[in-house]
Amino acid sequence: MPTSYDSGINGGDTDYQRIHEDRKVKKSPEELNDEEEKLLAGTGESGLSSEEVARRFEQYGPNELPEKTDNILLKFLSYFWGPMPIMIWLAAAVTLAQCLYGKSEHWPDFGVLMGLQFINGTVAFFEEHNAGNAIAALKASLAPKANVKRNGEFRIVNARELVPGDLVVLQIGGVVPADCKLLGPRELQVDQAALTGESLPVTMRKGDVAKMGSTVKRGEMEAIVVKTGENTFFGRAAGMIGNVVQQGRFQKVLFNVMTFLMALASVLVVIILIVLLVDNGTDTDEVLDSIGTAVVLLIASIPIAMQVVATVTMAVGASLLASKKAIVARLSAIEELAGMHTLCSDKTGTLTLNQLQLDDPVMFDEGITAKRLIFLSALAAKRLDEGQDAIDTCIMNMALKETTKEAMHAYEQVEFIPFDPAIKRTEATLRHPKEGKFRVTKGAAPQILELCVDGKRKEHKVMQTVNNLADRGYRALGVAVTNKDDEFVFSGVLSLFDPPRHDTKRTIEKAQEMGAQVKMITGDHTAIAVETARRLGMGTTIHSVGAMKGEMPLPESKEEAKRRSRAESMQGTSPSNKPVLPYQAMAPADLEDIIISADGFAEVLPEDKYKIVEVLQASGQIVGMTGDGVNDAPALKKAEIGIAVEGATDAARAAADIVLTEPGLSVIIDAMIMSRKIFQRVRNYCIYRVAGTIQLIFFFFIAIFFDPSDYFSDTDEKNFRLPVLAVVFITLVNDACVLTISRDNVEASRDPQAWHLREVFLVSAVLGFSAVAASVFLLVSAFRAGDKADDADNLGCIFFKDCKATYGEAQSAVFLNLCISDIITVFSARTRGWFFGRRPATALMIAFLFAVAATSIVTTQADFGGMKTIGAHTMGITWVFAFGWFLVRDAFKIVAYALITHFKIVDREAYLRVVDTKPKETMGIKNIRKFSNDVRAAVRKTSAADEFFLGRDEHHQNHPVGDVEAAYEREGSVGGGY
Numbered sequence: 001m002p003t004s005y006d007s008g009i010n011g012g013d014t015d016y017q018r019i020h021e022d023r024k025v026k027k028s029p030e031e032l033n034d035e036e037e038k039l040l041a042g043t044g045e046s047g048l049s050s051e052e053v054a055r056r057f058e059q060y061g062p063n064e065l066p067e068k069t070d071n072i073l074l075k076f077l078s079y080f081w082g083p084m085p086i087m088i089w090l091a092a093a094v095t096l097a098q099c100l101y102g103k104s105e106h107w108p109d110f111g112v113l114m115g116l117q118f119i120n121g122t123v124a125f126f127e128e129h130n131a132g133n134a135i136a137a138l139k140a141s142l143a144p145k146a147n148v149k150r151n152g153e154f155r156i157v158n159a160r161e162l163v164p165g166d167l168v169v170l171q172i173g174g175v176v177p178a179d180c181k182l183l184g185p186r187e188l189q190v191d192q193a194a195l196t197g198e199s200l201p202v203t204m205r206k207g208d209v210a211k212m213g214s215t216v217k218r219g220e221m222e223a224i225v226v227k228t229g230e231n232t233f234f235g236r237a238a239g240m241i242g243n244v245v246q247q248g249r250f251q252k253v254l255f256n257v258m259t260f261l262m263a264l265a266s267v268l269v270v271i272i273l274i275v276l277l278v279d280n281g282t283d284t285d286e287v288l289d290s291i292g293t294a295v296v297l298l299i300a301s302i303p304i305a306m307q308v309v310a311t312v313t314m315a316v317g318a319s320l321l322a323s324k325k326a327i328v329a330r331l332s333a334i335e336e337l338a339g340m341h342t343l344c345s346d347k348t349g350t351l352t353l354n355q356l357q358l359d360d361p362v363m364f365d366e367g368i369t370a371k372r373l374i375f376l377s378a379l380a381a382k383r384l385d386e387g388q389d390a391i392d393t394c395i396m397n398m399a400l401k402e403t404t405k406e407a408m409h410a411y412e413q414v415e416f417i418p419f420d421p422a423i424k425r426t427e428a429t430l431r432h433p434k435e436g437k438f439r440v441t442k443g444a445a446p447q448i449l450e451l452c453v454d455g456k457r458k459e460h461k462v463m464q465t466v467n468n469l470a471d472r473g474y475r476a477l478g479v480a481v482t483n484k485d486d487e488f489v490f491s492g493v494l495s496l497f498d499p500p501r502h503d504t505k506r507t508i509e510k511a512q513e514m515g516a517q518v519k520m521i522t523g524d525h526t527a528i529a530v531e532t533a534r535r536l537g538m539g540t541t542i543h544s545v546g547a548m549k550g551e552m553p554l555p556e557s558k559e560e561a562k563r564r565s566r567a568e569s570m571q572g573t574s575p576s577n578k579p580v581l582p583y584q585a586m587a588p589a590d591l592e593d594i595i596i597s598a599d600g601f602a603e604v605l606p607e608d609k610y611k612i613v614e615v616l617q618a619s620g621q622i623v624g625m626t627g628d629g630v631n632d633a634p635a636l637k638k639a640e641i642g643i644a645v646e647g648a649t650d651a652a653r654a655a656a657d658i659v660l661t662e663p664g665l666s667v668i669i670d671a672m673i674m675s676r677k678i679f680q681r682v683r684n685y686c687i688y689r690v691a692g693t694i695q696l697i698f699f700f701f702i703a704i705f706f707d708p709s710d711y712f713s714d715t716d717e718k719n720f721r722l723p724v725l726a727v728v729f730i731t732l733v734n735d736a737c738v739l740t741i742s743r744d745n746v747e748a749s750r751d752p753q754a755w756h757l758r759e760v761f762l763v764s765a766v767l768g769f770s771a772v773a774a775s776v777f778l779l780v781s782a783f784r785a786g787d788k789a790d791d792a793d794n795l796g797c798i799f800f801k802d803c804k805a806t807y808g809e810a811q812s813a814v815f816l817n818l819c820i821s822d823i824i825t826v827f828s829a830r831t832r833g834w835f836f837g838r839r840p841a842t843a844l845m846i847a848f849l850f851a852v853a854a855t856s857i858v859t860t861q862a863d864f865g866g867m868k869t870i871g872a873h874t875m876g877i878t879w880v881f882a883f884g885w886f887l888v889r890d891a892f893k894i895v896a897y898a899l900i901t902h903f904k905i906v907d908r909e910a911y912l913r914v915v916d917t918k919p920k921e922t923m924g925i926k927n928i929r930k931f932s933n934d935v936r937a938a939v940r941k942t943s944a945a946d947e948f949f950l951g952r953d954e955h956h957q958n959h960p961v962g963d964v965e966a967a968y969e970r971e972g973s974v975g976g977g978y
Helices: 005-009 019-025 034-041 050-060 072-078 083-100 104-140 233-240 249-280 284-301 306-323 333-338 347-351 370-379 390-399 405-409 445-451 455-471 504-513 526-535 545-549 558-570 588-597 608-618 630-638 650-655 665-703 724-743 757-784 807-829 842-861 872-902 910-916 925-944 964-970
Strands: 145-150 153-158 167-170 179-182 188-191 202-204 215-218 221-227 326-328 342-346 412-417 425-432 436-443 475-482 488-497 517-521 542-544 600-602 623-627 641-644 658-660
Touching: 072 104, 083 104, 083 284, 104 284, 104 724, 167 179, 249 284, 249 665, 284 665, 284 724, 306 326, 306 333, 306 665, 306 724, 326 665, 333 641, 333 665, 342 347, 342 608, 342 665, 347 517, 347 526, 347 665, 370 390, 370 405, 370 436, 370 475, 370 488, 390 488, 436 445, 436 488, 445 455, 445 475, 445 488, 455 475, 455 488, 455 526, 504 517, 504 665, 517 526, 517 608, 526 542, 526 600, 542 545, 588 608, 588 925, 608 623, 608 630, 623 630, 630 641, 630 650, 641 650, 658 665, 665 724, 665 757, 665 807, 724 807, 724 842, 757 807, 757 872, 807 842, 807 872, 842 872, 910 925
Parallel strands: 342 517, 342 623, 517 600, 542 600, 623 641, 641 658
Antiparallel strands: 145 153, 145 167, 167 221, 179 221, 188 202, 188 215, 326 658, 412 425, 425 436, 436 475, 475 488
16 A cells, blocks of 8 residues: 555555544544544645645644743742752841841841842852753754655654644654554554653554654654644643653762862851850850851852852853754763763764765676666665655665656555664565566665575675675665566665765874774674774774674684684694684673773664663763664663764654764764863862862861950950951852853863862862961961060061051951952862963953952952951052962962872873773784773772762663663663673
8 A cells, every 4th residue: 555755646545535434443542533533634645735734733833832931930039048048048137136136237247148149049040041041942953853745745844833634754763743643554663651651662553643752663654643732642641741850970079069068167167156155155146146157157168159150161061062063952961971981983974974975786687787776776765855864865866867756756656665674674566557566675685685586596696795895895785676476586786885074084083082982883794894994093893793692703813813823723724714712602791891892883783782882881981872763762861971963863862962963973072072171160160169168167267266355455356257248258259250160261181081089179178278378377477466466576567567457457368368369279270280371261360350359449448347448568468478379379289289190099091091002903802801901990990089979870870781681671672682
């Protein structure tokens, strides 16, 4: 029964006229009402007209689900509730209580705290709102498409434009765009796991309704849209389908670091509060003062802006990646892409141009010419105006050089079997007025030979031809045509070549220089894969997945081949071309080693990708996997970075973390480099923020034991502390400054990025405690300038003009130093060498200058929060001291990095060294084992220090190695493993 484009032209109208009669025999899962029945009856064999589409679109609206939108006011108010906002509310409440108890000098403190709350909440809301809008706009460009027939022609349209009654083609790998009634005549396998929870695909036939959102796993069929948008099964069930919110390592690290800092600060602040209460008594006023000081110190010590900085940095990074033609569907994938160890890349279209070139065919049937063979091969394809695959497009273009579409239309396509990875061929049944009815099939030569009556006789010569072509990098397709007895006769071999992209070789070299392995994944013959790898400068340790499932021999190195040959000669046996061990005779651990050490895999089925990812992850690696088909979806989900390549099916794009809008490997590598820069900015921020917390909380912890009343006659304070207003000012200025770090100038690391938290905390501790030492020294000097002090060593003269200072002036000097030394830390945190080794971003420099200027103006021009103004002399000396000591701190940091590297506390280049020493030639089993063990050890060194904060990687806990069949079923797909 006709189902193709030509069926409508050649009298296939009975499908549309009898569709309602079929319902009397077999009811569809979804009953149709009278109105929907009329809509179906209104669809002719040419599809709907443009006028009818417009009318129905106006009546039924777009084919999309109404999105749930948050109340923007409630969303805004949510930013004023949570652990940090609650602390600020608490501090404001304590300050308000002080004001109500008659201490009117605290009204400014209350106003500033309320202002801080409003600014933090408002900035966080707008930054995340803008980030969300940017990501939504990027995702909108990934809208699913549909192949619809209108006005007698098939065309590709956005799925949202479909209306009830539209005639569509459902193809393998596509997402069903609406509830569609199938027209037959063949079967369609549809995966409805996302809708019904069924783990296996459902077989559907003519009259069944395929539900919107399900994916076509096998087959191809025309169908009529019966329901759209919220009227579909998916639309009605949408409220019951939850979205899983994934937490990447990025959010996990930031949250755990913030929790650690909060715990550390809380312990010290509790001690500070106890000391304040003991020294100052338990009167209501004193208790409120002590609590207010403790709460504000806690606010200043905890990274309030951490989530805002993280969101802004990631959103800016996502926009930059979009400019590089890589659309991020999950923000945390940016951090995982930065740490990617291995990229499993499709060969066709990614490493190569996917622009097949057809050479002269090799003929095996004297009754058919080469031109005739190409012509018949072009007929063995689905006839579409748009959307043909690369092979069919290449053959069709070559055929049209010698004939016309009108001549091809003379051959009625009675039946068509689309390409299926399981059978590896397509088949068309054709009818011609003069030539009668016959069949043409094309596909993998071994599968075609099995069908042919002369297959056994021609097999040796055909496979020799296929292997010769493969050795030269050509893909071979067998073609067979039926004779008068309806028996297939092998007719010839088509040779196609897909040249490498011009930039692929350099891109692979760049990836290898940066510690990222690129493994080729292809369904082509092993010889083609090896030849392509050789041309691209990749290693040639390529394994056939088909061989790994059978009794094929294991590749061996040249040295192993020589040793085997000598051994066979000594034993008096003739030299063989096979090594001793077949794959199946090897232990599972050796097979895992083979996967880890391979440069690529040939003869790969889509379901094999899952096993490859699983084994690589079990070795501790962060894995990227490219894919474009519906069967690639489980592997894309399994990989930390699932990458849907340009032109991928809707199902693959839905499963991916990153979607490419431009072909080629360079897009992925550019995205990886940019992700490393984004990651570097966030890591620099973490170093800065941990150092800042250490400086503030430990300084005030030490300073609380200084008794100002013993040194200054103008105060009766028992403990040194800064006014609430001053501490809040430090928080505001610092957080505003570091927001600009999201656009800082950074260099991408040569090695796959890891948090190296041991290094982060050690460097932060060096920067933080060295700053504490400087601040304590200034505090001691300021106290020696007090009118009650005995300044025998003249320390007070260092910062104050007449060697004397009031308590308020001492507070101002300490305040100025804290502000400058805290803010300037960001310049040291952003480099491993001297701070001037890399120019900071203009925005960061402007923010720093603004912060220093604002702090200086406050300390010299206003009695800020009860502190007293200082003169230009004290301000200048404090500047010189802060900047001078910063150079010392920067030197300490360089020494810290050197010691960390020397003693291998963190071995940053362990993995890089392993990748750099990987041989290009084919590796034997001895080198395979050594390399795979080196990879495991290198990755273990990297991740061991981070387990405290990260825990075990969830990706590595999903499924045990070796249980791939069960795991694959759980991922909602079919297929084997090894």
